[in-house]
Amino acid sequence: MSEIKVTKSDLIDAVYKSTDIEKQNIQKVIDSFLLHTREYLEKGNTIELRGFGTFEARLRKGRSSARNPKTGETFKVEPHYVAAFRAGQILKEKLWNLKKK
Incomplete structure (x- = not known):
């Protein structure tokens, strides 16, 4: 299996291609998801x-x-x-x- 590194930008492009959502909004959602994931983990949550x-x-x-x-x-x-x-x-x-x- 060839290893390809996928970036946040690649994820944004993939979601953009499969939905009718603007890239700018997709980026906001992904950034918010990552922020809240980090905050929950910092508090010891699962x-x-x-x-x-x-x-x-x-x-x-x-x-x-x-x-x-x-x-x-x-x-x-x-x-x-x-x-x-x-x-x-x-x-x-x-x-x-x-x-x-």
Whole structure:
């Protein structure tokens, strides 16, 4: 499968081609969606989009000794949250059935 990087602009163009909505309005909606998604995650909420997947803030354990591979310096990593995505069942099935090209 060839890997193609899709940008926000590409998404806006795709929605524009499949709807009668102006690009300017599509961009506002996508920007608003991303803003609110980030805000909900920053508050520790989970965002469930049925048929697509779930975004959540997950707590990563800290480590008493981590190493910077570039400098070799060791340091302590505090517990912290990271953004995580879990694919929904429908998306998992679609990806499972993808054929390598």
